Amino acid sequence: MIELTPQILDPEKFTSAVRRSTNGAIVTFLGTTRDNFEGKGVLTLEYEAFDEMAVKKLEEVRQELMAEFGLDDVAIGHRTGTVAIGEISLVVAVGSPHRKEGFYACHKAVDRIKEVVPIWKKEVYADGSRWVACEDHEFTHEHEAALQGGDG
Amino acid sequence: MELTVRLFALYRERAGTKEFSLELPVGSTVADLTDAVRLRYPRLAPPDVKIVVAVNADYAEPEDPLKPGDDVCLIPPVSGG
Numbered sequence: 001m002i003e004l005t006p007q008i009l010d011p012e013k014f015t016s017a018v019r020r021s022t023n024g025a026i027v028t029f030l031g032t033t034r035d036n037f038e039g040k041g042v043l044t045l046e047y048e049a050f051d052e053m054a055v056k057k058l059e060e061v062r063q064e065l066m067a068e069f070g071l072d073d074v075a076i077g078h079r080t081g082t083v084a085i086g087e088i089s090l091v092v093a094v095g096s097p098h099r100k101e102g103f104y105a106c107h108k109a110v111d112r113i114k115e116v117v118p119i120w121k122k123e124v125y126a127d128g129s130r131w132v133a134c135e136d137h138e139f140t141h142e143h144e145a146a147l148q149g150g151d152g
Numbered sequence: 153m154e155l156t157v158r159l160f161a162l163y164r165e166r167a168g169t170k171e172f173s174l175e176l177p178v179g180s181t182v183a184d185l186t187d188a189v190r191l192r193y194p195r196l197a198p199p200d201v202k203i204v205v206a207v208n209a210d211y212a213e214p215e216d217p218l219k220p221g222d223d224v225c226l227i228p229p230v231s232g233g
Contacts, residue, residue, distance in 0.1 A: 047232070048161050048164075050158075050206070056210075115230070116211075118206065137162060138198075139195070
């Protein structure tokens with residue numbers, strides 16, 4: 001099961017989806033929205049997704065993990081839109097015959113999701129906002145000088 | 153050929169638009185497209201930073217060819233979770 005939604009995520013729905021009588025473990029990861037970044041208060045988070053591609057990539061991650069770890073099912077849910085502090089932004093539920101594979105698969109799922117799925121998170125502060133992980137896109141003084149030179 | 157380029161998150165905000173159209177010669181590649189994008193929006197990304205492109209909802213390589221009607225999207229660094 002893959003779900004990309006602006007609605008509140010109910011983890012029980014995802015764990016239920018991967019429950020099987022052949023499994024001995026369900027490992028669940030819940031990503032929740034944090035109220036601080038480097039000492040700065042975060043008021044809320046805004047998630048934006050390239051919906052069609054995000055769903056496609058989430059399904060690819062799901063299929064990869066099921067194949068690699070021999071799992072029956074993996075369920076992933078991700079929020080979009082404005083998410084209040086303390087709410088769940090990501091759910092990964094992995095059903096597995098044994099716990100070890102379940103833990104590995106769940107860890108890997110979260111890493112892969114953060115790496116390849118086109119979803120963006122913006123932290124909103126009292127005095128501004130920031131797109132997370134875009135530090136490499138900040139313009140330095142050298143960049144600015146080059147752009148000014150180009151204009152002249 | 154005319155292509156519609158869609159923007160998300162940081163790129164959408166920096167360009168001030170969700171999409172724009174771009175006229176490129178037939179046979180252009182993804183690298184040609186990002187060159188044209190940088191000329192049009194010099195403040196989208198610093199020149200030494202790669203602009204990641206998705207074509208038809210899959211990550212594309214710089215040498216990949218483009219064809220009319222392709223769904224082209226610019227993908228700033230992702231941060232889901």
